[in-house]
Amino acid sequence: MRCSHCGKCCENTEMPLSKADIKRLEKAGFHREDFVQYDSRGYARLQNREGYCVFYDKKRRRCRVYKYRPLGCRIYPIIFSEDEGIIVDDLCPMKDTVSKSEVKKKGMLLVRLLRKLDEEAESRLLRTEQR
Numbered sequence: 001m002r003c004s005h006c007g008k009c010c011e012n013t014e015m016p017l018s019k020a021d022i023k024r025l026e027k028a029g030f031h032r033e034d035f036v037q038y039d040s041r042g043y044a045r046l047q048n049r050e051g052y053c054v055f056y057d058k059k060r061r062r063c064r065v066y067k068y069r070p071l072g073c074r075i076y077p078i079i080f081s082e083d084e085g086i087i088v089d090d091l092c093p094m095k096d097t098v099s100k101s102e103v104k105k106k107g108m109l110l111v112r113l114l115r116k117l118d119e120e121a122e123s124r125l126l127r128t129e130q131r
């Protein structure tokens with residue numbers, strides 16, 4: 001795809017983070033309490049600041065952690081819709097530049113990622129309940 005760097009996908013993000021994403025960002029020097037928030041269902045997600053992902057540089061319109069960004073950000077604009085399954089997000093203005101093979105490849109990655117995120121959220125909730 002061709003990304004126009006419009007920043008729409010970094011605005012009020014709800015991007016989930018896997019344990020591997022968190023570890024990678026920690027290794028890059030960030031502290032989890034500064035970028036991770038947990039929702040009521042046990043999913044770890046990126047924090048926002050002033051309406052954008054905590055890692056988004058508004059001035060330069062760039063991701064400050066591009067090299068280390070979460071897998072979900074790499075897969076975007078391929079998303080999972082409850083009604084339609086794997087789709088290209090309408091929100092992305094460059095969605096028409098995504099090729100069919102990219103949808104297929106990233107779609108497979110997304111299915112695996114979602115499974116992992118579900119498992120991790122479930123075990124987090126279980127641990128909280130056992131405390």
Ligand code: SF4
Binds near residue numbers: 004009
């Ligand atoms: S919404 Fe689409 S075009 Fe805009 S920054 Fe995200 S991926 Fe790129």
Ligand code: SF4
Binds near residue numbers: 010046054062
């Ligand atoms: S990590 Fe980077 S690409 Fe992902 S939402 Fe934040 S600023 Fe955007």
